[in-house]
Amino acid sequence: MxxxxxxxAAVLAVAMVFAFAxxxxxxxxxxxxxxxxxxxxxSKVLNVMIxxxxxxxxxxxxxxxxxxxxxxxxxxxxxxxDENGVPVEAIAESYEISDDQMTYTFHLREDxxxxxxxxxxxxxxxxxxxxxxxxxxxxxxxxxxxxxxxIKNAAEIIAGEKDVTELGVSxxxxxxxxxxxxxxxxxxxxxxxxxxxxxxxxxxxESTGGEGKYATSADTLLSNGAFVMESYEPAAMNFSLxxxxxxxxxxxxxxxxxxxxxxxxxxxxxxxxxxGTLDVVKLSGDQVEQVQDDPEFSVHGAGYLWYLTMNVxxxxxxxxxxxRMAFTHAVDREAIVKNVVKDGxxxxxxxxxxxFATSPVDGSDFAADxxxxxxxxxxxxxxxxxYFEAAKAELGKDTFEFDLICEDQTETQxxxxxxxxxxxxxxxxxxxNIVVETKKQRLDDIQSGNxxxxxxxxxxxxxxxxxxLGMWITDNNNNYGRWSNAEYDQIIADCTTGQYVSDxxxxxxxxxxxxxxxxxxxxxxxxxTKADACMIKSNVxxxxxxxxxxxxxxxxxxKG
Amino acid sequence: MRRFxxxxxxxxxxxxxxxxxxxxxxxxxxxxxLAILLVLFILMQLMPGxxxxxxxxxxxxxxxxxxxxxxxxxxxxxFGRYVWNMIRGDLGVSYNISRNxxxxxxxxxxxxxxxxxxxxxxxxxxxxxxxxxxxxxxxxGTFVDSLCTIISVIGIAVPSYxxxxxxxxxxxxxxxxxxxxxxxxxxxxxxxxxxxxxGMFTMASIARFTRSEMLEVLDSEYILLxxxxxxxxxxxxxxxxxRNTLIPIITVLAPLIVDLMTGSLVVxxxxxxxxxxxxxVTAIQSNDYNVIIALSFIYSAMYIGIMLVVDILYGIIDPxxxxxKDGGK
Numbered sequence: 001m002x003x004x005x006x007x008x009a010a011v012l013a014v015a016m017v018f019a020f021a022x023x024x025x026x027x028x029x030x031x032x033x034x035x036x037x038x039x040x041x042x043s044k045v046l047n048v049m050i051x052x053x054x055x056x057x058x059x060x061x062x063x064x065x066x067x068x069x070x071x072x073x074x075x076x077x078x079x080x081x082d083e084n085g086v087p088v089e090a091i092a093e094s095y096e097i098s099d100d101q102m103t104y105t106f107h108l109r110e111d112x113x114x115x116x117x118x119x120x121x122x123x124x125x126x127x128x129x130x131x132x133x134x135x136x137x138x139x140x141x142x143x144x145x146x147x148x149x150x151i152k153n154a155a156e157i158i159a160g161e162k163d164v165t166e167l168g169v170s171x172x173x174x175x176x177x178x179x180x181x182x183x184x185x186x187x188x189x190x191x192x193x194x195x196x197x198x199x200x201x202x203x204x205x206e207s208t209g210g211e212g213k214y215a216t217s218a219d220t221l222l223s224n225g226a227f228v229m230e231s232y233e234p235a236a237m238n239f240s241l242x243x244x245x246x247x248x249x250x251x252x253x254x255x256x257x258x259x260x261x262x263x264x265x266x267x268x269x270x271x272x273x274x275x276g277t278l279d280v281v282k283l284s285g286d287q288v289e290q291v292q293d294d295p296e297f298s299v300h301g302a303g304y305l306w307y308l309t310m311n312v313x314x315x316x317x318x319x320x321x322x323x324r325m326a327f328t329h330a331v332d333r334e335a336i337v338k339n340v341v342k343d344g345x346x347x348x349x350x351x352x353x354x355x356f357a358t359s360p361v362d363g364s365d366f367a368a369d370x371x372x373x374x375x376x377x378x379x380x381x382x383x384x385x386x387y388f389e390a391a392k393a394e395l396g397k398d399t400f401e402f403d404l405i406c407e408d409q410t411e412t413q414x415x416x417x418x419x420x421x422x423x424x425x426x427x428x429x430x431x432x433n434i435v436v437e438t439k440k441q442r443l444d445d446i447q448s449g450n451x452x453x454x455x456x457x458x459x460x461x462x463x464x465x466x467x468x469l470g471m472w473i474t475d476n477n478n479n480y481g482r483w484s485n486a487e488y489d490q491i492i493a494d495c496t497t498g499q500y501v502s503d504x505x506x507x508x509x510x511x512x513x514x515x516x517x518x519x520x521x522x523x524x525x526x527x528x529t530k531a532d533a534c535m536i537k538s539n540v541x542x543x544x545x546x547x548x549x550x551x552x553x554x555x556x557x558x559k560g
Numbered sequence: 561m562r563r564f565x566x567x568x569x570x571x572x573x574x575x576x577x578x579x580x581x582x583x584x585x586x587x588x589x590x591x592x593x594l595a596i597l598l599v600l601f602i603l604m605q606l607m608p609g610x611x612x613x614x615x616x617x618x619x620x621x622x623x624x625x626x627x628x629x630x631x632x633x634x635x636x637x638x639f640g641r642y643v644w645n646m647i648r649g650d651l652g653v654s655y656n657i658s659r660n661x662x663x664x665x666x667x668x669x670x671x672x673x674x675x676x677x678x679x680x681x682x683x684x685x686x687x688x689x690x691x692x693x694x695x696x697x698x699x700x701g702t703f704v705d706s707l708c709t710i711i712s713v714i715g716i717a718v719p720s721y722x723x724x725x726x727x728x729x730x731x732x733x734x735x736x737x738x739x740x741x742x743x744x745x746x747x748x749x750x751x752x753x754x755x756x757x758x759g760m761f762t763m764a765s766i767a768r769f770t771r772s773e774m775l776e777v778l779d780s781e782y783i784l785l786x787x788x789x790x791x792x793x794x795x796x797x798x799x800x801x802x803r804n805t806l807i808p809i810i811t812v813l814a815p816l817i818v819d820l821m822t823g824s825l826v827v828x829x830x831x832x833x834x835x836x837x838x839x840x841v842t843a844i845q846s847n848d849y850n851v852i853i854a855l856s857f858i859y860s861a862m863y864i865g866i867m868l869v870v871d872i873l874y875g876i877i878d879p880x881x882x883x884x885k886d887g888g889k
Contacts, residue, residue, distance in 0.1 A: 053657060053658065054658075055656065055659055056658060056659040056660070058659070061659050061660065135624055138621070138624045138625050138628045140617055142621070143621075211660050216665065234661040234665060234666050235654075237832050238832075262832055263741065263832050264829045264832070264838070265725075265829060265832075268728060271728070271733040272740055275736065277740070438609065438845065439845070440846070
């Protein structure tokens with residue numbers, strides 16, 4: 001009989017486990033668990049892969065490319081990006097810029113409505129913008145309003161010195177928005193498609209319960225864009241949007257909807273593409289070799305510049321210009337993009353990467369000429385040796401050992417390993433010790449100056465070279481090596497708030513002067529500009545890819 | 561029949577001590593959980609980086625965010641506030657994964673999915689493991705025994721994500737029997753491959769354990785007695801040998817459930833399962849403190865809960881264990 005009781009104990013214990021499981025199953029079927037119960041199906045519904053969950057659908061809180069892309073699917077700002085990344089009118093039907101270039105007047109279209117039927121008004125922009133600079137909201141991109149956008153009083157409001165209502169933006173009537181700037185900002189219109197500048201309907205926001213509630217489900221967000229969120233929950237692994245019938249530009253929208261699927265494993269992603277579950281996937285570098293001859297394979301610039309930052313301030317050897325020059329000439333960037341990264345990324349020899357900033361004069365790419373600074377940056381082992389010998393003589397030593405910090409991602413680790421080999425081979429006596437860290441720890445270390453050399457990256461925030469060049473001024477938070485140069489600081493100040501602000505052509509030239517100083521001083525070792533390798537089904541067309549702000553835009557995409 | 565009644569009588573008689581025993585176990589569990597929570601808080605402080613050291617943030621913005629979320633307070637204040645809020649059902653908000661979203665909202669739909677898949681995996685692992693173990697024991701030394709041993713060794717040695725990727729390729733991609741990515745409109749079908757990947761280790765462990773336990777029982781004197789009394793075949797195996805094998809298996813099953821949880825971190829990622837395992841991985845990578853604390857706490861609570869249940873069941877059903885703990889009072 002004891003055995004019987006033991007059996008009973010066993011059965012009960014197992015039953016407990018099942019009870020858990022059963023609860024789970026029950027809840028799951030009730031609320032749909034996630035969202036694919038509601039998955040939109042149809043021949044004109046695009047199935048898209050993303051690598052990471054959406055961090056937030058609140059436009060003023062979002063900071064990552066995935067969130068921006070999804071928010072832009074259902075929200076239009078004053079301007080939107082055309083296929084070339086040029087700002088074109090969206091909610092703003094037209095605009096005027098004052099003669100002193102410090103006042104922008106946007107005329108809003110009258111047929112733009114939110115998905116609850118309320119018209120989109122100037123007050124929606126004022127509310128959204130005030131949220132962005134409100135210290136209580138603590139928007140990470142608030143500096144786009146102050147330092148970058150130079151909107152009147154933005155800096156003071158962010159610092160808590162003025163009230164949000166004093167922000168330099170006003171609404172003479174429901175469909176007119178007037179923005180006042182401190183100084184002319186040549187790229188101001190291109191900020192208007194950045195989601196931080198998107199409108200939020202005040203009344204609706206408050207009706208949802210505000211922060212922590214707003215934009216956490218299809219019911220707590222409004223659409224004024226090409227699509228409407230059909231199903232969503234925070235950090236969903238899949239969610240869907242359907243075409244917005246009330247969109248002012250609905251005639252142009254060909255897709256019936258979008259299904260998003262989070263896939264973190266690249267093998268699963270490619271197989272899901274091959275079996276037809278997905279129409280658009282991103283590939284890892286290793287997968288590119290399998291599919292690069294496939295006509296459905298394509299490469300799109302992602303804008304990120306990977307570079308080596310060197311601690312010029314705290315490491316005496318790295319303060320030596322000749323040693324830094326030796327480094328920058330010893331790195332074989334072509335070999336890295338061809339043999340290691342393998343996804344179409346570009347070898348980069350300039351401090352401002354190509355593909356995102358175009359000239360206000362002739363529309364040419366700021367960094368199109370990758371040989372502009374070949375005197376200071378190229379793969380040239382002879383020069384590397386020359387500089388290295390000079391460095392050895394100046395520093396009075398023959399051997400150098402540095403820690404090279406890199407992130408724990410596979411690709412980054414591989415690139416760091418190859419850079420280590422290249423440097424050690426080209427410059428005998430140099431030893432690089434690779435230190436692998438998580439992103440958070442890496443940032444902690446380099447931001448506090450606790451490093452020697454680090455492989456790091458920077459993605460552009462707006463379509464102007466300043467998004468990169470602004471980093472190297474004295475005391476900038478991202479000037480990790482704390483390099484400092486008065487001449488450089490002056491040029492950047494002249495381009496931001498000084499003499500060049502109202503002369504776009506002169507400013508553009510001055511930015512090249514600034515970049516030359518960075519290259520001449522080998523402040524950083526640029527390595528490569530990241531690209532995204534994608535597979536897109538042959539019946540899909542018209543997806544617009546951009547390296548900044550909105551990485552993928554589907555408004556004009558077709559499937560059929 | 562008489563003996564059975566006698567046993568029931570004994571349990572009733574010692575009812576007070578059962579209650580005391582259970583209460584004691586529950587109190588210890590609660591204290592353990594609080595201690596775990598405090599350790600988690602201290603670990604968060606020691607974790608390199610912060611939720612807000614994105615390269616785009618400067619020191620001032622970081623200070624604003626720290627203040628907003630109370631991260632600039634001393635650890636003990638943060639801990640006290642957290643416990644107070646937790647008692648009221650507030651687990652804080654997410655800093656990174658889903659900004660400003662309450663953790664309770666974040667996990668309410670995810671936890672059941674993970675539990676369901678974990679439950680299937682335990683079921684599968686336990687049942688198949690038992691069957692394999694019994695067959696091995698009964699056919700000791702034969703080809704079948706060797707085969708079962710090989711399966712067990714593979715199940716223990718190969719990590720769950722390798723099974724996950726292999727299953728996904730053959731049964732998801734090639735044969736298309738099951739969805740490769742979790743689809744909540746066909747939740748059970750979507751759970752099959754993850755549950756198999758997760759359950760392999762449990763299955764292998766149980767199979768090995770059952771085999772050795774069963775062999776021991778089969779060699780024991782009471783089985784020899786039973787055999788000498790003329791009991792044989794199915795009756796001998798199921799009524800006498802298997803029952804005595806089962807109890808120790810429950811003891812190993814409980815810690816195996818914990819392995820399922822840790823295994824689920826990777827398997828959930830592979831199958832894009834909207835569960836808590838994949839959430840925990842992302843949270844750790846992005847220093848999302850509240851999510852890490854909440855999920856680690858839930859995992860600990862589940863583990864302790866399962867151990868508690870096993871302990872209590874033991875205490876109720878096998879008086880020897882309870883009596884030993886009571887010091888023969």
